Amino acid sequence: MGPVGHTAISTVVGASIWGVTGSPLAGGVAAGVGVLVDVDHLVDLYQSWIRRKTHLVIVPFHGWEYSLAGLLVLCFGFYHPVFLAVVIGHLSHVTTDHFHNRLTPLSYFVLYRVWVRFDARKIAPGRDSAYFHHNLTSFFPFRSLWEPWYLRKVEPWFTAREHSTSEDVVIEPNK
Numbered sequence: 001m002g003p004v005g006h007t008a009i010s011t012v013v014g015a016s017i018w019g020v021t022g023s024p025l026a027g028g029v030a031a032g033v034g035v036l037v038d039v040d041h042l043v044d045l046y047q048s049w050i051r052r053k054t055h056l057v058i059v060p061f062h063g064w065e066y067s068l069a070g071l072l073v074l075c076f077g078f079y080h081p082v083f084l085a086v087v088i089g090h091l092s093h094v095t096t097d098h099f100h101n102r103l104t105p106l107s108y109f110v111l112y113r114v115w116v117r118f119d120a121r122k123i124a125p126g127r128d129s130a131y132f133h134h135n136l137t138s139f140f141p142f143r144s145l146w147e148p149w150y151l152r153k154v155e156p157w158f159t160a161r162e163h164s165t166s167e168d169v170v171i172e173p174n175k
């Protein structure tokens, strides 16, 4: 799910947390965490574009483990409204992605992704790695204003880069 969907859902979650805890700060934190979990896509973009490892799904913040650990801590009696907000904001993000993106059942466990060495073919079978790396436009607002320009000027460059592996690179001999 892109940022617009996450923002909409996180706004509702944030308002609910504010209502339940009585803390506007906690509400803001829940909404913020619900959107900002996606900054970890930068890790995958870095791997894909700079290091040319296009078959990885890393997204380190996307993991049920964090939510579960947070819920356990809450169950064992540590309570603070902002901590609750972080846990619920994160949980709502991972839950939304899990049901919206429909990868394999374990894909949103970090430990599973480590186990399969972040291999996109196991984590998201049948999805082209381009699915992860070329849907960049959905991450930014006001898409209709700039997307035609992006598709014309920028994406061909990324595509060319991903399709040229290091072996394909022709090095000009020194003259």
Ligand SMILES: [Zn+2]
Pocket (backbone or CB within 6 Å): 001, 037, 038, 062, 093, 097
């Ligand atoms: Zn996400």
